[in-house]
Amino acid sequence: MTTPDGTSSADLPSVRLGEASQRDRRWTLASLFSWVVALIFFAPIAWIAMSAFKTTGQILSVPPLFIFQPTLENFTEMFQDPKIPKFFFNSVLLSVGSVLIAIAVSFLAAYSFSRFKPPGTDFLMFLLLSTRFVPAAAFVIPFFQLFGILNFRNTYVGLIIFYVMFSVPFSVWILKGFIDGVSQRFDETGLVNGASRAHVIFRVVLPQVKPGLVAAFVFNIIFVWNEFLFNFQLGGTDTNSIPVALFTALYQGGAVNWTYVSALGTAYVLPLAVLIYFFQKYLLVGMTFGTVRGEV
């Protein structure tokens, strides 16, 4: 990959003119329009974030209020509800726990696929990718019954195992791509010089695919953080994550509690936006399930 410092624009076609010109930011017509487009796409989210600082009366006001006295009441009220920290805890535990396991097992498999090419490699890679292309609803029934038999419903173990498999296809694809990019010479030199295979895998190859590990980690976290259907069907009050909390807020009682929804929604979106800002250079490989590499 490229720039280790992560400047997103350093690799653009016309910016390779030298150090000085990289700082040469310009307001052109194109950059002005680009900003307008970006703001238009973000406006709906900004409106929700604004609503999070309004009272119920202000949210429901006609005409909508653009200028108002912001209040933090929604957030303080939200975090006083003991269920909310639990939802956040579940989201973090399920995503981080499962993704760490998924990356560990995927790295090993990706190394094997890349270096040994065991028979059926292409077929397995194909199957892995296709599992991510099936509508989630197709698999809900068998998982629901299977989890009933295994006593996995509403348990962290069950959901983490599920999310490991949910994260494996993308991790294997992305890591195989990165390991393919590390020359076999490294492995051969290591082995010829008497290093063990384990040493080659963990001390020689692993350090060279760090960007792949980071990308796999960040985007799997996002995917698990966002997953709704299986958490809703297989989880329960002990293991539900934030999307389920948003969903149930909608159907609690008659009217929607919009202050709650917008405060929780804002708290849920914020980490995602921060991740996108800091890991923008992995966005492409992340959103294409590890099949296309490059930067924007």
Next chain:
Amino acid sequence: MTEAVIKSKQPELIQGKTGKSAPRKAKSRFSSNTLWSGGLLVPVLLFFILMNVVPTIWMLGLSFYDYTLTSAKGMEFIGFDNYTRLLNDGPIQLAISRTFLFMVLAVILQTLLGALIGFLFWRADRMPGRRLALTLLFTPMVLAPLSSGLFWRLLLDPVFGLINYFISSLGFEPVNFLTNPDWAFTTVLLVDTWMWTPFMALMTLAALGSVPKAELEAAQVDNLSMWQRLIHVIIPYAKFIIVLGILLRTIDVFKTMDLVYLMTNGGPGDRTELIAVGLYRLAFQSFNLGYSSALAVLLLFIAIALTSIYLFVLNLRARKELKDQS
């Protein structure tokens, strides 16, 4: 800059090819390699069998049974009856053709808009605060569709929603976007476009980034018009990634469920019932496990077919790159 992940064509490990007559040392190396290659796969295979193979076989099995949770009848083996029923099921076929319509409209709309926006950002490569602007642009596509649906319900509310405020301040009647049969499909399509146009913009940016800089400079030196540059220089290089983006969007439309489920739950009537929503409703609202599994198997086959097409294009690109290198 941008490269599809290439199936590397590096020479096979020599040890792996060693025949019978090889010295003892090479032979032990051979078995150790086999051991490693298999051993490293064991954890992933365990997860894969437990969490993919078993549920898939389960699903296949269920699809041959008449099994409705709410009926007292229990399970009854009926062979292919669920599948023949699928062939004659009007609402399901309608949902499939509606999904295709949605797919075509969504993909065209998002590709064109995304290409335009991607091109704009490509030209504005030195804009101030580019990274922040891209973050704002890309945020809609990383939100859970569920939360987007929820957010848009607030924005589209006929009474206090922001969108209707703009519409009525322009002098039009407020529209009940999600419950009006004339509007619901369009509304869902537009919200989907809001979510996924940034993705096509991302793919366009990557595609434009894959055009060699030397070629672009040469075109500039030759004084080609922007249009000529687009046709003769940019598109030949950029098309691969754009096609991959279009395919990924196509696949995703088949998966679109959470967004619709939350905004309209397929309604009003069946106006927004895409196939994944229909499947979910079949399984969890009418509890018809056997029949819904048959539909799930059908969607599984569609997904496998689409994956094959996707990988075919991906490999096409990889092969071309290898040829270009040699």
